[in-house]
Amino acid sequence: DGGITQSPKYLFRKEGQNVTLSCEQNLNHDAMYWYRQDPGQGLRLIYYSQIVNDFQKGDIAEGYSVSREKKESFPLTVTSAQKNPTAFYLCASDTGAGPFNEQFFGPGTRLTVL
């Protein structure tokens, strides 16, 4: 079955530590996205990538970094520079072209800073 996987489901981090969230898709999608969701709020875009080896900042990129070395993978690193990292992180992908830009989402990773 095609889909998007995120790991881990739950992640705990001590202050000052960097952590990396995994996102893998086997949908053969060109574009991938990282969103952050806080309680009672919508999705805010962190970073997105429309093609391998290229990515763009979203609305809240400060304190985060990404890489896109393979089409299937788009890991997100939450650095110690991110002041309030506790949130629910969602990865998504779509075909990146044409009118049918339906984004498909992974199950999410809940990050808690201790």
Next chain:
Amino acid sequence: EDQVTQSPEALRLQEGESSSLNCSYTVSGLRGLFWYRQDPGKGPEFLFTLYSAGEEKEKERLKATLTKKESFLHITAPKPEDSATYLCAVLETSGSRLTFGEGTQLTVNP
């Protein structure tokens, strides 16, 4: 700047009590409007895409409609399993990314 506003923030219904959720948007040109359903602790699940004013789409008890300024998600005779947060998002004609509203949290009581 694209703006998407959803109302109400929360809606509580009795089972069988029909209602509508609203998504109003401001974009220079609409390429598509998307509705998603999100259950607690899970990723959003795609429901509908609407492309032009006057378009309607249906799925079970849900019906989505689109005008030039807003979209409605009509829920007919809802059941408790329809309880979720419903998210609306828009894609601008010249854009490559979605802009999401803050969602409407729907609770359907038995």
